[in-house]
Amino acid sequence: MSEPVRWGLLSTARINEAILQGARQSESTNVVAVASRDQGRADGYAREHGIDHAHGSYEALLADDDVEVVYNSLPNSLHVEWSIRALEAGKHVLCEKPMDRRVEVVERAFDTAEREGRLLMEAFMYRHHPQTHRAAQLVREGAIGELRQLRSLFSFTLADDADVRMLPELDGGALMDLGCYCISMQRLLAGEPELVFGRQRTSSTGVDAGFVALLDFGGGLFGEFHCGFDLPEGNGLEAIGSTGRLVVPDPVRCRDPHVEVDGERIDVEDIDRYFLQVENFGAAVRGEAEPLLGRADALGQVRVIEALYRSAASGAAVSL
């Protein structure tokens, strides 16, 4: 067996807890370092989580020779900048979703990864879960006939206007935080859309508190979704084909994992999706697996996000 992969956490964001819990289950993953802009905060976090190195700046983490993989959980607007810095420091990077809202910037990140001979992956943890694989497999195998319509939603109430997801300067917004999952799921099942149309509900902070979208995948296959920080909790994915309907009731969080085909429940294994994500990326770093999500997927994501924001701004449909 290969030596465990040594990870460093860029930031002390709350999402790290999920990654740490996944890492604890993985024999091939060691979280060895954490960074904060505040040394005291890094020290406290390292102590609390049993992490060896605590760095008082992001630069210091990148200079840590012990770190092989950087997990980038900074706010959206800092994803690409710090991923590029980490890649240039010789690290592999697992970067939280969404990587960015601008196509050109994501291309630059992957160009850097290729130039540096390092791996870069967008952290869509749900894509690693067996529930997701099973849903995609069922659709691919024709369980609902010819796929014709996708329908999803992702929403919850975020009342705190000071939350990073509500701040335009940090690239917050419902499409960035929630809609990106709806896009990812629909692309997984339907491929890349040819045309998109979107409308947004702007919050007092200036981000999209809500977003609704229509995607045309060509060949008579359509997608619709809505998301929002100003709505009650809502989750779900429906794939509707010529002969049947597949439902994934909890597609992102994967609680009580199962898929329903025409009302019939199909159970799937309950495995921690963060564990699967660090295992996959670690194996890829060791050359023992392909990263599940690479450049093509990340660019597909940001092309739709950028096009939807352009559509919402202009009032016109945008072709891709």
Next chain:
Amino acid sequence: MSEPVRWGLLSTARINEAILQGARQSESTNVVAVASRDQGRADGYAREHGIDHAHGSYEALLADDDVEVVYNSLPNSLHVEWSIRALEAGKHVLCEKPMDRRVEVVERAFDTAEREGRLLMEAFMYRHHPQTHRAAQLVREGAIGELRQLRSLFSFTLADDADVRMLPELDGGALMDLGCYCISMQRLLAGEPELVFGRQRTSSTGVDAGFVALLDFGGGLFGEFHCGFDLPEGNGLEAIGSTGRLVVPDPVRCRDPHVEVDGERIDVEDIDRYFLQVENFGAAVRGEAEPLLGRADALGQVRVIEALYRSAASGAAVSL
């Protein structure tokens, strides 16, 4: 009590059965005549249903002095033409939905009704059902907070390409037959949309076998729906507000009538919606009630339908 209103059926379409069943429960409704382009067919239909007069042409029904109200269940493309003829013959007209796909034509029909001093109503039977009134009342009273998102679907599999709903020359299509309900429901809860965007899946016969739409009602209130003849059976309406979610599982057919607010079931009375429709229109004819649906509602409907077809044809959003 007033004398029962005397109705004549323009055509022997299958939907007549529902109207006849509603009429049998109504003491104020007498179906006294039926017309077919074929005298033998009219005779057989009249005998089978206990109707006094059988006419071998639509013109003959309009000339029948005993008929006060014409129920127009002809194919879509003949709705306005024969409604206008009936109005000009001095009849009140209950015309099946959708009245037409062209705004100008529906305006002409209501102009005729006003000139002739007769009533014209579009036959959206579900609008008369207590389930619909209850849903609208709950939304209006704030049961889900501020309304922000509507989501509906209406679909079933129609495999017969010779069905009138599959023929472009009779103004068939999924938006006309099924989507019109989604539009009607969303307009009832949200008012008139300011902008719409739609895409269609064209059948081999040339009509839209499937349609997906996004409606922007202004003020951050959006609607999405899909419909199709090439999808499995699907029905449903969700109204999502700032604080809660209202679901009407069977909004058109109103079976097991109830509304759900945040998962809590609210039962409503089970009354035949066709009965309520003929009672309402009959009372309006006698001057004892207002018709539930008049010119403004029918024009709202056709404005959205026309705009959606224009959007699907052009690929652009259409402002109303």
